[in-house]
Every structure is written in structure tokens, then in C-alpha cells.
Amino acid sequence: MKIAIAQLNPVIGDVRKNSYNIYKAAQKAVDKEAELLLTPELSLCGYPPKDLVLNSTFIEDLWLELQELAKKLPDNLTVLVGIVTENCQANFEGEKSLFNSIALLRNREIKEVFNKRLLPTYDVFDEARYFEPGKQSNFFELTSNKQDAQPIKIGVTVCEDLWNDEEFWGKRHYEENPIQDLVNHRVDLVINLSASPYSIGKQQVREAMLKHSANRYKIPIIYTNQVGGNDDLIFDGNSFAVNKKGEITLRSKGFQTGIEVIEYNPKIQDLNSSYVANIIDSEEEEIWEALVLGVRDYAKKCGFSKAILGLSGGIDSSLVAAIAAKALGSENVLGILMPSPYSSSHSISDAEALIKHLNIQSYTLPIGDLMGGYDRLLEPLFTGTEFGVAEENLQSRIRGNLLMAIANKFGHLLLSTGNKSEMAVGYCTLYGDMNGGLAVISDLPKTRVFALCHWLNRDREVIPHHVLIKPPSAELKPDQRDQDSLPPYEILDDILHRLIHCHQSLKEIEAAGFDHDTISKVIKLVSRAEFKRKQAPPGLKVTDRAFGTGWRMPIAKV
Amino acid sequence: MKIAIAQLNPVIGDVRKNSYNIYKAAQKAVDKEAELLLTPELSLCGYPPKDLVLNSTFIEDLWLELQELAKKLPDNLTVLVGIVTENCQANFEGEKSLFNSIALLRNREIKEVFNKRLLPTYDVFDEARYFEPGKQSNFFELTSNKQDAQPIKIGVTVCEDLWNDEEFWGKRHYEENPIQDLVNHRVDLVINLSASPYSIGKQQVREAMLKHSANRYKIPIIYTNQVGGNDDLIFDGNSFAVNKKGEITLRSKGFQTGIEVIEYNPKIQDLNSSYVANIIDSEEEEIWEALVLGVRDYAKKCGFSKAILGLSGGIDSSLVAAIAAKALGSENVLGILMPSPYSSSHSISDAEALIKHLNIQSYTLPIGDLMGGYDRLLEPLFTGTEFGVAEENLQSRIRGNLLMAIANKFGHLLLSTGNKSEMAVGYCTLYGDMNGGLAVISDLPKTRVFALCHWLNRDREVIPHHVLIKPPSAELKPDQRDQDSLPPYEILDDILHRLIHCHQSLKEIEAAGFDHDTISKVIKLVSRAEFKRKQAPPGLKVTDRAFGTGWRMPIAKV
Numbered sequence A, B: 001m002k003i004a005i006a007q008l009n010p011v012i013g014d015v016r017k018n019s020y021n022i023y024k025a026a027q028k029a030v031d032k033e034a035e036l037l038l039t040p041e042l043s044l045c046g047y048p049p050k051d052l053v054l055n056s057t058f059i060e061d062l063w064l065e066l067q068e069l070a071k072k073l074p075d076n077l078t079v080l081v082g083i084v085t086e087n088c089q090a091n092f093e094g095e096k097s098l099f100n101s102i103a104l105l106r107n108r109e110i111k112e113v114f115n116k117r118l119l120p121t122y123d124v125f126d127e128a129r130y131f132e133p134g135k136q137s138n139f140f141e142l143t144s145n146k147q148d149a150q151p152i153k154i155g156v157t158v159c160e161d162l163w164n165d166e167e168f169w170g171k172r173h174y175e176e177n178p179i180q181d182l183v184n185h186r187v188d189l190v191i192n193l194s195a196s197p198y199s200i201g202k203q204q205v206r207e208a209m210l211k212h213s214a215n216r217y218k219i220p221i222i223y224t225n226q227v228g229g230n231d232d233l234i235f236d237g238n239s240f241a242v243n244k245k246g247e248i249t250l251r252s253k254g255f256q257t258g259i260e261v262i263e264y265n266p267k268i269q270d271l272n273s274s275y276v277a278n279i280i281d282s283e284e285e286e287i288w289e290a291l292v293l294g295v296r297d298y299a300k301k302c303g304f305s306k307a308i309l310g311l312s313g314g315i316d317s318s319l320v321a322a323i324a325a326k327a328l329g330s331e332n333v334l335g336i337l338m339p340s341p342y343s344s345s346h347s348i349s350d351a352e353a354l355i356k357h358l359n360i361q362s363y364t365l366p367i368g369d370l371m372g373g374y375d376r377l378l379e380p381l382f383t384g385t386e387f388g389v390a391e392e393n394l395q396s397r398i399r400g401n402l403l404m405a406i407a408n409k410f411g412h413l414l415l416s417t418g419n420k421s422e423m424a425v426g427y428c429t430l431y432g433d434m435n436g437g438l439a440v441i442s443d444l445p446k447t448r449v450f451a452l453c454h455w456l457n458r459d460r461e462v463i464p465h466h467v468l469i470k471p472p473s474a475e476l477k478p479d480q481r482d483q484d485s486l487p488p489y490e491i492l493d494d495i496l497h498r499l500i501h502c503h504q505s506l507k508e509i510e511a512a513g514f515d516h517d518t519i520s521k522v523i524k525l526v527s528r529a530e531f532k533r534k535q536a537p538p539g540l541k542v543t544d545r546a547f548g549t550g551w552r553m554p555i556a557k558v
Helices: A015-031 A050-054 A058-072 A178-184 A202-217 A283-302 A315-328 A345-358 A368-382 A389-410 A420-425 A446-456 A465-469 A489-500 A506-511 A516-528 A530-534 B015-031 B050-054 B058-072 B178-184 B202-217 B283-302 B315-328 B345-358 B368-382 B389-410 B420-425 B446-456 B465-469 B489-500 B506-511 B516-528 B530-534
Strands: A002-007 A036-038 A078-086 A098-106 A109-115 A139-143 A151-158 A189-194 A221-225 A227-230 A233-236 A240-242 A248-251 A258-265 A307-310 A333-337 A361-364 A413-416 B002-007 B036-038 B078-086 B098-106 B109-115 B139-143 B151-158 B189-194 B221-225 B227-230 B233-236 B240-242 B248-251 B258-265 B307-310 B333-337 B361-364 B413-416
Touching: A002 A015, A002 A221, A015 A036, A015 A058, A015 A078, A015 A258, A050 A058, A058 A078, A058 A098, A058 A109, A078 A109, A078 A189, A098 A151, A151 A178, A178 A202, A202 A221, A202 A240, A227 A283, A233 A283, A248 A258, A283 A315, A283 A413, A283 A446, A307 A315, A307 A389, A315 A333, A315 A345, A315 A446, A315 A465, A333 A345, A333 A389, A345 A361, A345 A465, A368 A389, A368 B368, A368 B389, A389 A413, A389 B368, A389 B389, A420 A446, A420 A489, A420 A516, A446 A465, A446 A489, A489 A506, A489 A516, A506 A516, A516 A530, B002 B015, B002 B221, B015 B036, B015 B058, B015 B078, B015 B258, B050 B058, B058 B078, B058 B098, B058 B109, B078 B109, B078 B189, B098 B151, B151 B178, B178 B202, B202 B221, B202 B240, B227 B283, B233 B283, B248 B258, B283 B315, B283 B413, B283 B446, B307 B315, B307 B389, B315 B333, B315 B345, B315 B446, B315 B465, B333 B345, B333 B389, B345 B361, B345 B465, B368 B389, B389 B413, B420 B446, B420 B489, B420 B516, B446 B465, B446 B489, B489 B506, B489 B516, B506 B516, B516 B530
Parallel strands: A002 A036, A036 A078, A151 A189, A189 A221, A307 A333, A307 A413, A333 A361, B002 B036, B036 B078, B151 B189, B189 B221, B307 B333, B307 B413, B333 B361
Antiparallel strands: A002 A258, A078 A098, A098 A109, A139 A151, A221 A240, A227 A233, A240 A248, B002 B258, B078 B098, B098 B109, B139 B151, B221 B240, B227 B233, B240 B248
């Protein structure tokens, strides 16, 4: 029996459009002779719908659309659709009012509904906020239209349901164990419908985990993942299948929609081999694909076709310009140069070289006169004080204003260009360079920004060579360099990784060989910058701990 | 037996200081002859600690401090302290790694630990993210030092544990029912240690709920609540006790720290009457107290003694100035007037009258020259376009820059002054008037802003009369009025309440008698303004649904 895997890119809440895309996938599935179509978790509303599910008619509208969709789908095709459903006994049992469900559609009807059992509540996930965990093991039988076919028993799991293999993780994450339950029910095949956000190296983890489970339980597994950018989250697709030996028998291309077919072979009670796309084996290439998709989808889903950004001649804005040019087309990217009296001559020439390499639009707006205007106005108040952070920030904020004025005037999406190291220690200006609708590289530490630019330049010079070799500087006062106020980025990024990703304490980081005062300073800076991060634009998440919806820190604290 | 109730105001994560305040409360409790001291939920680390609990040494540091505290406390006093503890069997059982606990300290030792059973996951609460629910009923016995005293059996509940009376709510919120379990264990008294954030009218709900439960189960209840502002959340204290007839026998003053004592009388197996503070019976007074506390604590806990804000002569900034003057002292508030050529003459005179009434500092910075500077710089790009949102926003952003420059220069906290109606429909400028460390009235609809100002003027004119009678205007173009682009505020606020608080759909609001096109426009505006709210400063929460940590909406959506 052939099974089609639709790697879909939904728009959150656009139920009509998402439904149409499932319908189109169903037609393709039939063309490919599939008898079962798998779509991702919550494929009808998109993942994550967040508080939209609290709106009174959201659940009803979804159900009505599901019924309409069921009527339109081809006969003899079974389709699994992800949907939010109501928990009718919630009020009597003291349970959450919704389920994260999978509906089974066949012959114009909604035949069955399965509920997700393991609900993630870590990092960016808030599923216990909305959903009651399903209590039953989820499976169904399907008999192929082929002559003499026997029914196949298929186990249904939703995303997190399979992230609980205590052998693989070294510990249990949840009390329940859906795959063990399915094995006890003697299913022939396990499918997993997911909306699993991208992070660096995550596909390797997914494949290793499901290889382990397939091999352990001697059961083939088909994994279907959502693709596309939704605000800060990028879904990479990378749907795949493993046979009962734990071998990969199918892999869809990452970071794009697509439909693939795999055959369940009843003779061997396993999956036949199918198309296996190469896995991206360079972290830099993977990140690049993710960020390009993240920018493209955020712009498209918010209704922008063009983007604007400030070009300082530095490495961060150069990288963001390259990503934007790839995502939206170079003709749709406008780079603004805003030199001040403190700008070095190379800041202009480097930006100009970049503009030429990328073939993007550009404009130059020197900010010296405006700086003078603010100075004159504030002079009576500031007289007798020394040039400091207030004056430095003003330059950044003048630039931020100019970018927003142009963005507002012509309907461009402003991209902010700060990296994760800056965002961590607050080496950035709120209402200045932090301005933007989307923070493209705010989850990339500075050292990773360098690595990505070097990778980008592997065949030809995209990022001007001089940008890569000059010392980083905000150029907000004469001869300023980042390293005047921050530790070298190699050290800073290592300490930050230990703090942010590993939750290490000062003592633990010190034990790893770092200087006490340096760590102490970094900890203070990170803590104090919380108020800036609170007001940052959504930033594309590429690590397992980004400053975004999964980072929830008090501001007023010790 | 006398029981002391400490209404404490912790700083999140400042374990040393919070511990010291518990120690001081213990001394006062002994002075008042109490034998048991109650402190709020998580009193040692403050509520909510959020992701701080994920740091590797946070739990260990808390435990060490708890041990130190136990050693210092007076003999013969039993103290209940709120603390996060480790769930040692988490990895084997597939459970969350922490508990939200209450430690019982007596005679220099940690005698017992009780775990919170019902974990809220709605609105601003994320407790399932960190904590495993406690599975056991929590109670202990305490015998008074008085002659011939019999042991009293005391049931321990933590905040949400008591928010599950299906008779009161008309439905069950949780499967477990801690108070029923305690009654089954024949406890004499139930205590509830809470960190329950303020919202309008919430104290009335708490009292009605616990009166109902006390009366239903014929058991006295003592409710201890945290007080103080922590970021967007304001905790109002208002600790109280109800006897088994459901009568209030104690009430602490709201919005301030304090320690009160109540006596459990074994003869009547009930609570004697004690101090009962008047409940604030005006919603406006309640909101005023909440906002003053919110501003005071946010400033203090972030290390600010002075605040700055822009004064437009409008009602919003006038109200915020009055709140700031009350919270920080009028000598610590600096109002900046930034008239443009579009400013009306009364915008200056009204602001000046306010400054005089409040006796705050002020300074005037006309922005006309800077507007000209931006216009000249952008002229080549903007030529041929019409004056529009870009130009309007620029004025607001120039003002935002000036305020931030002064705030940065002198270390002031910038307060933003937008109201909830504006924030809802996006009638505000990102990086302009939205600038600030704290949004003081962003949870007050415009109609409520008017009501609060009228209340404030009940004895004398604080907010200048003319501010209250002139039509609201952003004054960003000639003769502009809010009502040119928005429905009248009475209608807008009603529609917004239905959308935001009641989750009503267009059809439902239409059925309530509102115009289809007006509702449709408001829904679109609210949806489109999500990107602005994402970047707003923390806003003091005073309703049951604020645009803050409890509002989680996708930006890119339909």
C-alpha cells in the first residue's frame, strides 16, 4: 500500500487556504496511487495557533471546514488532518477544554479522531495551556484496494508522542509511553504527524531517535513534518521514514513543501525503499536555508514583498542583506547607508561593495546634520555632561527613525540585524538598531555569523573580504571597537553558550577555565539587558534556546 | 493558638533579602505571641521566578538559604516558607523536575515539605512548564505551647489548590480536589499560601469563593497573599481569613506589606475575629492603588529613583504623570513638553497646568527644527508622495528619541503612556510614544482612563479640567482627532472588551447590536497591531486579560 507524505506550509489561522492545500495534496497523492495521505500536526490551522484557539468560533470554524474538506476529497483515499477539537467532558472532569487531534477522513466523512497524548511544555511549547492529553492509544486499520489485501494496523502518534524513548534519552520525559502501547496493540506501522521547529542539528537527532525506536520495537515509522516559517519558528520539513531495522527508507527535501510516496509492503511487513534526499551535512548551509525560509515566509505571510535594512558595512548587516536578497529577490531589498562623522571610510566602501555583490537597491542618508539638531536642542539640558551612552544611542536611534520612515512610506518590512551575542549582553540600542519587524540573525552568536559568512563566500566573494577581517565596531564614537567593552567574541560566545544553553552557574563556568571577573561581568550584562530583549522583534530561532517565546525571564530581579 | 500572616513583597531571585524579610516577620510574629507564621507562595524566591528556576544552582541556592534561615528563626515558632524544590524521581517517572513547595521550619530544622497540587496554565501562568503537581494531601499537626493544648490539624494549600470549587464556578477546573481531600483527613483549619496577581474586582471573587468553600466544608480558611509589583504583575496582598460560617474574620490592608495575627480557638474549633481592614469599594481607587504600587516597585526593583515621561497635554500622559508623582514623589518626576507645529496652544497650557498641580519637574523641547531636518534628508526619497503615516510617526519617534536621550543621560526610567484601546487597534507609534521601560496604563481602556481621572479629581483638580473635556487627539497633523479614524471610544471599548476578554466572534458582537463594518474594522486593526504589541514594554496588568505575558498571539496569521 502506498502512503503519501505531504510536507505542507500552512498560514496560521488561514483555514480555507490550508484546507485547499490539503485538497491539492490529496489529488497528487491519488495521482501517485497512494491510498493514505499524511499531513502534519494541526495542518488545518497551522502550528502554533497559540491563543487563537481561545476565540469562541475558532474550533467550530475548523470543524465546519474539515467537513467541507472531507466531502471534496477523492474516494478511496484516507486522509489524516491535524485539527483542534473540543473536549466535551472538560467541565465535568476538570480537564482542559481542547484536544490537539488528528482527524481521519475517508469517503466524504470524518471517521475518527485521535488525540495527542504527550504535550510539550518546555522551550517555546505551551500545549498544556490549551490541551488535555489524550488518554487512549491511537490506531486504525486500513485495507488496500489491491486484490487479496489484508488490513494493515496503523498506529497514530503526534509529534511529542514519540519523544519519550528512555533508552535513547537516558531518562523518561513522560509517564505515558505511546509507542509501547501501540506495540502492545500489535500495530504494523507507526506514523508520526509533527510540527517540529528547526534547530541546528535537530534532523540528526530526530533520525537517530526514530531509528532507535524502530529498531528497538521492530516497527517501521513514518515521520511527517510541517515546513515553513511562522513568526520566530522555522519548520524544516525533512519528513522521513525508517524501516523496522532502523534504516532510512525515505527523506523529503528540507525547507520546502513537497509530497513523497512510500510503500508499505505486507509481504515483508515493512516499508520499501523510496526517495531519500541528501541530508544537509553543513551546519552553515542548514542555517542559511532556515533563515532564508524564515525571512521569506514572515514577509509573505505578513503581506510584504520588499524589505529594507541599514547597511553599516559591518558583518551583521552584510549577512542579513545577503539572506534577504536570497529570500525576496535582490530587486526587493533596499539597503540604506547612514554614515555619521564617526563612520570610517571603509564602512561606506564595504557597504558599497556588498551592494554591488548582491545587486540590491541602496540609498545614502548622512546623519550628521540630524545629530547636530538633537545636540543643539538638548544642549541646555546636557551642558556640562560628558559624551556617553546617551549620545551613542542617539545616532543609532536617528538611523532607526530614518529606516522606519522609509519602511512606513513605501510599505517595506524593516529587518533588524543584531546578532545573539549583542542581544545577550545588551550591546545594541533599543529603538535604534534593534528596530524592525523581524530580527533575522538574533539567534546567531557573533562567531557563528563569521562562520556563516565564510561559508557564503566559499565559491565567490559575496560578503566583501574586508568586512570579514576588520575588527567589529559600532562606530558610535571615534576609534570605537566592540572589544573595548566586551571580551573577545570567542570567549564571550563560549561563556554565553554555557549560561544560556547549559544553564551553568558562575562557579561551573569558572571550573571550565574562564576568568572569574569576565564571567561575572557577562552574567550582569545578560541580566541587565532583559528589558531590551523584552522589546525586541521576533527573532528567527535556530538554536535550542533562543531569546524568544521560549525565553521567559523576569526583568526586575536579582 | 495565634497565627501570623506575613504579607511580603519579595524581589524575584533576591533570595538573601527575601529570607531576611521572612526572618524579620518571624520576630514580629513572636512579639505578637504567634506560634505559626504564614508567608506567601514561593516567598523565598518571589513569584513568578519564571526561567530562573532552570539555572543549575538556583534550586540548590534556595535550599541552602532555607537551611540558614531555619537556623536563625526563633524557637517555638513554626514557619511556612514558599520554595522551589527538586523532584528526585522525575527522570525515572517521566515527570517534571521541580515542585512548587511549602517548607515547614521549626526548631532550627526543615521538618517537612508540601507540594502544590493544582498548577495553573492559563493567562500569565506557566506552572506546568516547570512543576510536577504534588500527588499527596498536605497537612500537619501543631500543638500550642499553652497548657493542656490539643494538637490542631492544619491543611496546607498553595494558591490554585483552592480555585476548584465546582459549586462556586459551575464547573471543575481540575480533576483533583485538594480541599475535599483535606476535609476527608479531618483537618481543623485550611491555610492557603498564594501569589495571586491583582485584577479589578479580584478580591471580591477570592472572598466569595473562600466564603463558599468554608461554609460548604464547615472549615475555617486563612488566605495569605504576596504583595508588590513584579514586572507586569501587581500582587495586591489583601490577605484574609474566613471562619467556618463563611464570615470574614481578618483582612490585611491591600497594596502594602504587613503582618496580622489571628487566633484559632480550639473551644469553638474556629477562628476568632481579628483586624478587618475595609475593602476598597471603588474600582477606580483600587486601580489607582495598584498602578501606584506597580510603578513604585518596578522602578525600585530595577534600580531607578526617578522617572521621565512626555507630556502632550492629553489625558493619558496626564494620568501617568499623576501616578508617577504619587509613586516616586513629585520631585522625582520629569515631564517633557515637545510641541510641534501641529500642537494646539492648549496642549502646552494644559500640560503646564498639570505640572503646576502635580508640582513635578518639566522641560520644553520644541521639535519643529528636527522635523525639518528629517524632511530635508528624506526629501529626495519622499518627493511626490503625500504627507501620511510615515510623517506622523516621525514626530512621535523624534519625541521618543529625545525622551530616551534624557533617560539615558540622567538614569531616569521612561514611562510610556499609551492606553489599552490604542494598544489594541495600533493607534500608537512603535519606537515613538510606545517607548519606555514600563507601560503604566496599557491595560486601561480609554473610557477607564477618563473614569480614573474623574475619580482623581473628586476633591480637587489634579488633572486639569480642560484635559477632560477636549476631544482626544494625537496632534500629528492639523486638526486631527482620534475619532476621525476610530469609532467613538464608548463603542470601541465595548467591542474590544467583547473581543479580548470574552473571545467573541464578529457574529456574536453583531448580535449584541454593533455595526458589522465597525466590528470588522476593529477586528482587522487588532489583528494587524500584533507586531506592535510584541515590542511593547511590560504593561501593568489590571484586568483579567492584558496584552502581556498572558496574551500569546501569532503575528503572521489570518
